[in-house]
Amino acid sequence: xxxxxxxxxxxxxxxxxxxxxxxxxxxxxxxxxxxxxxxxxxxxxxxxxxxxxxxxxxxxxxxxxxxxxxxxxxxxxxxxxxxxxxxxxxxxxxxxxxxxxxxxxxxxxxxxxxxxxxxxxxxxxxxxxxxxxxxxxxxxxxxxxxxxxxxxxxxxxxxxxxxxxxxxxxxxxxxxxxxxxxxxxxxxxxxxxxxxxxxxxxxxxxxxxxxxxxxxxxxxxxxxxxxxxxxxxxxxxxxxxxxxxxxxxxxxxxxxxxxxxxxxxxxxxxxxxxxxxxxxxxxxxxxxxxxxxxxxxxxxxxxxxxxxxxxxxxxxxxxxxxxxxxxxxxxxxxxxxxxxxxxxxxxxxxxxxxxxxxxx
Amino acid sequence: xxxxxxxxxxxxxxxxxxxxxxxxxxxxxxxxxxxxxxxxxxxxxxxxxxxxxxxxxxxxxxxxxxxxxxxxxxxxxxxxxxxxxxxxxxxxxxxxxxxxxxxxxxxxxxxxxxxxxxxxxxxxxxxxxxxxxxxxxxxxxxxxxxxxxxxxxxxxxxxxxxxxxxxxxxxxxxxxxxxxxxxxxxxxxxxxxxxxxxxxxxxxxxxxxxxxxxxxxxxxxxxxxxxxxxxxxxxxxxxxxxxxxxxxxxxxxxxxxxxxxxxxxxxxxxxxxxxxxxxxxxxxxxxxx
Numbered sequence: 001x002x003x004x005x006x007x008x009x010x011x012x013x014x015x016x017x018x019x020x021x022x023x024x025x026x027x028x029x030x031x032x033x034x035x036x037x038x039x040x041x042x043x044x045x046x047x048x049x050x051x052x053x054x055x056x057x058x059x060x061x062x063x064x065x066x067x068x069x070x071x072x073x074x075x076x077x078x079x080x081x082x083x084x085x086x087x088x089x090x091x092x093x094x095x096x097x098x099x100x101x102x103x104x105x106x107x108x109x110x111x112x113x114x115x116x117x118x119x120x121x122x123x124x125x126x127x128x129x130x131x132x133x134x135x136x137x138x139x140x141x142x143x144x145x146x147x148x149x150x151x152x153x154x155x156x157x158x159x160x161x162x163x164x165x166x167x168x169x170x171x172x173x174x175x176x177x178x179x180x181x182x183x184x185x186x187x188x189x190x191x192x193x194x195x196x197x198x199x200x201x202x203x204x205x206x207x208x209x210x211x212x213x214x215x216x217x218x219x220x221x222x223x224x225x226x227x228x229x230x231x232x233x234x235x236x237x238x239x240x241x242x243x244x245x246x247x248x249x250x251x252x253x254x255x256x257x258x259x260x261x262x263x264x265x266x267x268x269x270x271x272x273x274x275x276x277x278x279x280x281x282x283x284x285x286x287x288x289x290x291x292x293x294x295x296x297x298x299x300x301x302x303x304x305x306x307x308x309x310x311x312x313x314x315x316x317x318x319x320x321x322x323x324x325x326x327x328x329x330x331x332x333x334x335x336x337x338x339x340x341x342x343x344x345x346x347x348x349x350x351x352x353x354x355x356x357x358x359x360x
Numbered sequence: 361x362x363x364x365x366x367x368x369x370x371x372x373x374x375x376x377x378x379x380x381x382x383x384x385x386x387x388x389x390x391x392x393x394x395x396x397x398x399x400x401x402x403x404x405x406x407x408x409x410x411x412x413x414x415x416x417x418x419x420x421x422x423x424x425x426x427x428x429x430x431x432x433x434x435x436x437x438x439x440x441x442x443x444x445x446x447x448x449x450x451x452x453x454x455x456x457x458x459x460x461x462x463x464x465x466x467x468x469x470x471x472x473x474x475x476x477x478x479x480x481x482x483x484x485x486x487x488x489x490x491x492x493x494x495x496x497x498x499x500x501x502x503x504x505x506x507x508x509x510x511x512x513x514x515x516x517x518x519x520x521x522x523x524x525x526x527x528x529x530x531x532x533x534x535x536x537x538x539x540x541x542x543x544x545x546x547x548x549x550x551x552x553x554x555x556x557x558x559x560x561x562x563x564x565x566x567x568x569x570x571x572x573x574x575x576x577x578x579x580x581x582x583x584x585x586x587x588x589x590x591x592x593x594x595x596x597x598x599x600x601x602x603x604x605x606x607x608x609x610x611x612x613x614x615x616x617x618x619x620x621x622x623x624x625x626x627x628x629x630x631x632x633x634x635x636x637x638x639x640x641x642x643x644x645x646x647x648x649x
Contacts, residue, residue, distance in 0.1 A: 053544075056544075056548065057547075058544050058547065058548075077547070078544075078547040078548055079547055079548070079549075079550040079551075083548065084548060085544070085545070085548050087541040087544065087545060088541070089539060089541055091539075091541050091542050091544075091545040093559045093560065093563075094563050095559060095563045096559065104549050104551070104555075104559075105548075105549040105550055108549055108550040108551050108552065108555060109550050149545065152545075152548075152549055153548075
C-alpha cells in the first residue's frame, strides 16, 4: 500500500510539443491518498486513460515524475510496480481455467504452490467465484471475466493501487449495479487505493470518496460528490455533473447583485472587481423555482419532460435555454412565466473558473 | 412450418453440377479409367482390375519417391512454421515499417513457380551464380547438380525463401487481431516474453496457424516445377519427389496405367493426411477452448 504522488506531471504523445494543445495531459500535481477510492471523471479524450496508464507504467510521462511513497517509479516498468489494472474490455487468458488465470500473476512472480493456492482460493471466495474455479475462463460471461481481471489484481498482496479503466462498459446494465456494489464492498474490506476511470457520473459519484474531474487534459476539480454538485469549480464541472447540468448565464456582477438583460438577481455574497464579458453565473436546475408574474426572470416554457422522480422544464430566456427541476407532485400551471434562483446557490464564474465572494 | 416443395428447383443447381463435372469429376474418372486398364497400342484397352494398384503399392520406386516426399515436406514445415511465427512476432505493428514489410514479404509469393526455380538454378551455379560463385570463392565445395546434400539444401532453401512469407503473413494477421489491452494486462501480471507468447499470442494465432500448416503441407506435397527446374530430380533420383516421378512415368515413359494408379494413390494420401491433421488440430482447438 502506498500513497501515490504525481509531481509536475505532463504528457504529450508528440515528440516535440509546441503548445498547450499538443499535450494530452497538462501539468498535474496531485496526491492520491492511501486507501481511498477515487473516480476519475471526464468526457472521452480528456486524458483520463493517459493518466491511468502513466500511473501503471504502461506509458512513460514526457515530463514530471510518479512517486509511490518515497520511491520514484517514473522509469520503472509496469511489472516492477505494485499496480493492478482492470481494462475496459475484459482480459482473460482464454486457454486457462479460472484458477490458473487468478494464479498467473503469482506464478509469474515465482511464488510457491501452497501460497498460490491459498491466495487464489481466498480471492475466489471474496469474488464469489469459488464454484467456477475449474472452468475455462473463455466460456464465462463478460461480468465474470471482468471479475477475473480484478481478481488477478487482488491476488497480489503488495499491490499499492488498483486502477480501473471504464471497467463496466461492456457489462449488462442490471449487472453493472451489482458489480459496482461489490467493488465498493471490496474497497471497504481491503482498504486499497482504487482509481476508477469513467465518463459516467452516476458510476463516479456512487463509487468514489473523492471525484477528480478532468477536462481537456486538465484536472478541473477534485472533491466529494457533494462539493462537485454544490460548488462546481469550473463551468465544465457544472455542465458535466448533474442531469440536466448547471445553468450557466453570462451576467454583469456588481457587489451582491447580478444583472442579466436588465433583470436583477440577488446574490448571497458580494463580489468586487470582476467585470467584462467573461463573467457568468451558474445555478443548478434543482435550486430554481417557477412562479407566475411577480419576481424573477421572464421566461417562456418550451417543454416539460417527466423523468419520474421529477419534471424538467425547458424554458427560453432571451434566446437562451434554462432548465428548471420541479419535484414530483408539484403542479405546473400553464401561466408560469417567471423563474427565480436561490441566492445562496448561485455561483459566480470568471473566465469559466469560480470566484469566491465576500460575505456582504 | 409448411414450406412449399418444388422439385423443379433442382434444375437451378444444374449449371454448378455441369461445371464441377467437366472440371473435376470427369477428368478424375478418366484417370480412374486408365488405372484399371492396360493397352498394347492401337487404342485398344483391356481390363486388368487392381493390378496396377498392387504393382504401385509394392513398387520400390514409389516407396522411395514417397519417402523423399515426406522428408521434404517434413523439413520445410519444421523450418517454415517456426520461422514464419518468429518473423510475424518481430514485424512492426504500426508506422511506415508495416507497408514496407508487407510488400517485401509478399514479393516471393508473387513470383511464378518456374521463375523461382530459374532464379535459384542460376543463383546456385558455381560459374555465374551469386551464391555458387561466392561459396566457391570462400572455398566451400558446393555443387547442387552432383552432390545430393547440396541439391537438398538448395531446394529446401528455395522453398523456405518462396513460402515462409505466407506463414508469416497469416500469423501476422492473427497477431494484429489481439487488442492492446491483452499485452498491457500481461505486463501488469508480470508475464515473461515466453508466457505472453504461450498464453496470449499463440492461442489467438493457432487458427491461422492451422490454415498455414495445411496449406503448406498440401502445396509442398504437390510441389513439382521448382525442384524440377533446379535439379531435374537429380543427382540420380535423389530429389525426384512424387509429382516429378509421376510425370516421368506418365509422360516420359507413357505408362498410363501405372501412372494413373500412382496419381490416385497420391491423391488419397494427400486427402488422408490433410484430414487427419485437420481432425487432430480441431480437436485440440476444442479442448483448448
